[in-house]
Amino acid sequence: MGVPVDFVNVSTVGLESSPVVEALAGLRANEARYFKNKYNVTFTTTPAADAPELVEYVSRVLQERDIVFSAKPLEVTDMLIDGVRWTYVFYESGLAVNVLYALEEGGKRAVGFKLSMGMEVPEELASKFKFARQKSKLAGEIRGSYFVVKGQY
Numbered sequence: 396m397g398v399p400v401d402f403v404n405v406s407t408v409g410l411e412s413s414p415v416v417e418a419l420a421g422l423r424a425n426e427a428r429y430f431k432n433k434y435n436v437t438f439t440t441t442p443a444a445d446a447p448e449l450v451e452y453v454s455r456v457l458q459e460r461d462i463v464f465s466a467k468p469l470e471v472t473d474m475l476i477d478g479v480r481w482t483y484v485f486y487e488s489g490l491a492v493n494v495l496y497a498l499e500e501g502g503k504r505a506v507g508f509k510l511s512m513g514m515e516v517p518e519e520l521a522s523k524f525k526f527a528r529q530k531s532k533l534a535g536e537i538r539g540s541y542f543v544v545k546g547q548y
Contacts, residue, residue, distance in 0.1 A: 397439035397472065400427035405533060409442060409470050415489035418511035421534035422491055423470070426483065428533065434476050443468035443484065453484045456494050456506055456548055462519050466490060478502070489514035496548060504544035512536045 398409070402424040413419045427438035443450050449471040457463065466488035473482045479502070482494045489511030496504050508520060512535035516526060526538040 397441040400424060400438045400440055402428040402533060409440065410485065413487050413489055415511045415513040418513050418535060419485065419489045422509055422511050422537060423485055425531045425533045436474060436476055438472060440470040440472045443471050446471045449473050449482055450484055453482055453492055453494055456544060459544065459546055460523065460542060464517065464519055488517060490517060496544065505541050506544060507541040508539060510538040
């Protein structure tokens with residue numbers, strides 16, 4: 396059973412082993428606020444160990460760009476909203492990866508990367524992507540990038 400993410404009273408539960416725990420908790424809360432405001436959906440996470448199929452799914456999509464993360468996955472979530480599957484993995488390093496995958500052929504499909512404030516760009520991404528910066532009341536500064544998914548998943 397997943398735990399709803401509170402974006403009013405930000406909690407670090409489930410993320411304690413991260414060296415940037417406060418920033419990662421803020422990043423997770425920032426995502427929760429986005430889904431509540433945009434879709435009126437409660438963002439609920441589960442320990443990654445309880446849903447290895449979601450970590451595997453995201454890993455398969457990342458193989459499209461030969462990306463394999465060495466960081467430990469801590470939490471995951473998977474939602475279906477208006478015909479779009481949103482799958483997130485929050486890693487111990489402070490990285491959040493989300494796969495946006497429209498079920499309808501020709502719809503939007505992309506992988507997004509968000510870096511918590513205080514973490515270095517992972518070596519797996521450093522040479523492949525440029526990161527834009529965004530300010531967040533909950534997460535401080537978020538750096539993000541993405542790529543368009545070409546394959547069928």
